[in-house]
Amino acid sequence: MRIVGEWMASTPKMPVLFLGHGSPMNAVEENEFVTGFRDISKEIETPQAIVVISAHWETQGTKVTAMxxxxxxxxxxxxxxxxxxIQYPAPGMPQLAREVKRMAASTEVVLDxxxxxxxxxxxVVRPMYPKANIPVIELSLDYYKTPQQHYELARELYSLRHKGVLIVGSGNLVHNLGxxxxxxxxxCYGYDWANEANDKMKELILDGNHQALVGYSKLGKAFELSIPTPEHFLPLLYAVALQDKNEEIKFFNDKPVGGSLTMTSLKIG
Structure with missing residues (x-):
């Protein structure tokens, strides 16, 4: 890993991922979604570090793991x-956590x-990098922030793409466990409203219409049913916020399961 002082040297631009993580059982099963995670990693230059924004770390204020x-x-x-x-003993990277804290001009980030x-x-990281030899840190979702504030915070992290860092949003586009x-x-089964919302989200992503995605609560009944709570959708905003104009988008694992959950994932760049 190339370190210059406290931080990494510049690298070619890394892609960004949004991964539909679905059931934890994907960690022990061999299925098409696990294969999709594994295959996408083969298309990516091995990262120097990974930042994950997970639906499952909601906090008061914004935190970043720094151990x-x-x-x-x-x-x-x-x-x-x-x-x-199962254990996934990937190292942390305190210097990356400190860099995320420094870059986040719009909010105070607490080292956790x-x-x-x-x-x-x-x-999702384990099938991609099973050797657990790449540092991984997590950035939390502050449940007091608006979608627009999450989007703006993500934009401030853009330069990480040029420092060998793979940024991963982990959630589900459609997620209604109720x-x-x-x-x-x-x-492979989705309710009509789940398929409608998933298709519209993909359309907005391809069009680069980020403000419509930020304002998802105004997009009608299908979105209301698909996003009853925001935590699984917000990681998508962290991914698309880092999208450059005309940057290639690749969808994979694009299937509904259980009626009200979609595994749709995407690679930007």
Whole structure:
């Protein structure tokens, strides 16, 4: 890893990912979504570090993990023991955490020593980089920020793309667990409203219409059902905020499951 003083040398621009992480069971199963994560990593220059914005770390204020060795957090219940036995011992990177804090002009970022890597992070990074040899830090979602404020914070992190850092938003475009058909969780099935919202989101992403995505609450009933709470959608805003004009977009894992969940993922750049 090339370090100049406290920070990394400039590199060619890294892509940005939004990953639909879905069920934690993806960490122990071999399925098309895990294959999709693995395959996309082969298209990316090996990053010097990874920043994950996960739907599963909501905080009062904005925090960034700053420990040398983040714990693997099993933040779920009712799953098989083999899932809880998994460890993903990727190192942290305190100097990257400090750089994120410095770059975030619009908000105070607190260096956190208590969190770690939740399942929104390790279940998707692990199939991409199974050796756990790339530093990973997490940036939290401040639940008091508006979507516009999240978008603006993400824009401030843009130069990380030129420092070998892979930025990953981890959530789901459509995520309504209250309406999910659990018996069809392993099937490609989406309610009409879920498919409608997912298709519209992709259209807006391809058009670069970020303000419509930021204002998702004004986009009608399908969006209201698809995003009953914002935490799984907000990581998308962190990804698209880093999109350059006319930059290539690639969708993958683009399928609904269980009626009210979509695994749609995308690579920018």
């Amino acid at each position: 040398e060795q983040p714990a693997t957090i099993h933040d779920f219940g009712g799953f098989p023991k083999e899932l809880y036995d 020593e208590k969190w770690g890597l939740d399942h929104g992070a390790w279940t 309406m999910i058909r659990w018996q069809q969780l392993n099937e």
